[in-house]
Amino acid sequence: MKKRISIVTGAARGIGKSIAKQLVEDDCFVVVVDVDENVKESIMDYLGKGNSEYIKCDIQSQDEIKSLFKEVIEKFGKIDILVNNAGVIKDNMIWKMPKRDFDFVVDVNLKGTWMMCREAAIIMRDQKFGKIVNISSRAWLGNNRGQSNYTASKAGIVGLTRVLALELGKYNVNVNAVAPGLIDTPLTQSLSEEVMQQLISAQPTKKLGKPEDIANVISFLVSGKSDFITGQIIHVDGGRSIGSTIF
Numbered sequence: 410m411k412k413r414i415s416i417v418t419g420a421a422r423g424i425g426k427s428i429a430k431q432l433v434e435d436d437c438f439v440v441v442v443d444v445d446e447n448v449k450e451s452i453m454d455y456l457g458k459g460n461s462e463y464i465k466c467d468i469q470s471q472d473e474i475k476s477l478f479k480e481v482i483e484k485f486g487k488i489d490i491l492v493n494n495a496g497v498i499k500d501n502m503i504w505k506m507p508k509r510d511f512d513f514v515v516d517v518n519l520k521g522t523w524m525m526c527r528e529a530a531i532i533m534r535d536q537k538f539g540k541i542v543n544i545s546s547r548a549w550l551g552n553n554r555g556q557s558n559y560t561a562s563k564a565g566i567v568g569l570t571r572v573l574a575l576e577l578g579k580y581n582v583n584v585n586a587v588a589p590g591l592i593d594t595p596l597t598q599s600l601s602e603e604v605m606q607q608l609i610s611a612q613p614t615k616k617l618g619k620p621e622d623i624a625n626v627i628s629f630l631v632s633g634k635s636d637f638i639t640g641q642i643i644h645v646d647g648g649r650s651i652g653s654t655i656f
């Protein structure tokens with residue numbers, strides 16, 4: 410297939426769905442990967458006939474990840490782009506957080522991303538081309554109470570991204586991360602109105618981001634326009650990562 414073959418995890422909704430749409434507009438074929446099977450038909454309709462394929466995969470499972478990559482290579486013979494977007498939260502103060510909630514968030518966000526990167530790295534190293542983008546979070550900087558598990562997982566993604574950029578650079582594979590701030594998705598729609606307003610007011614731009622704000626940056630990072638950029642963490646957060654504001 411002439412189109413660039415892209416895998417996007419967590420593409421059933423939210424930021425991942427928007428990334429998948431943008432990649433289709435960029436003339437990529439998108440393999441939609443998610444645990445949520447209920448949206449299989451609707452997401453493929455949304456992306457347009459012949460532009461995508463849905464493959465169910467829980468990124469906590471090494472076996473499911475291995476069979477996902479096997480299937481993609483058997484069908485398409487290559488993988489040009491991997492966007493590791495799937496992620497979960499399970500917030501609480503550390504004294505109220507059971508170990509299973511730490512394990513769950515780290516298993517999906519960090520170990521899942523690592524396992525996806527490992528399979529892609531083997532293929533992209535051998536084909537001497539590839540673009541990997543990992544979705545971290547502005548929270549990796551460590552200024553959200555109640556997110557010790559999430560922050561550890563997203564900071565882990567930052568370290569992982571930098572090391573993989575070192576390991577894969579000479580094979581013409583770029584590895585970068587995007588760190589979103591507050592974006593309007595089903596994940597954030599579960600927060601209370603009061604918390605949302607506090608978070609919005611902490612952003613210098615005083616507004617909520619849209620999934621497309623992230624998709625636009627991904628479009629650039631997987632294109633030839635970013636060939637000299639690797640190992641970078643791009644904050645797309647309305648300026649929140651600058652730090653707290655007094656005025």
Ligand SMILES: NC(=O)c1ccc[n+]([C@@H]2O[C@H](COP(=O)([O-])OP(=O)(O)OC[C@H]3O[C@@H](n4cnc5c(N)ncnc54)[C@H](O)[C@@H]3O)[C@@H](O)[C@H]2O)c1
Pocket residue numbers: 418419420421422423424425442443444445466467468469494495496497517521544545546547548588589590591592593594595596597
């Ligand atoms: N929304 C925000 O404000 C925000 C901010 C910073 C970072 N992020 C990150 O962006 C990414 C997407 O966030 P979102 O807001 O769109 O979330 P979302 O909850 O709306 O969507 C996440 C998707 O990932 C899928 N998923 C969850 N666990 C999975 C698993 N084990 N295997 C495969 N798929 C799985 C879900 O089914 C869902 O479709 C996440 O990594 C999140 O941490 C989001």
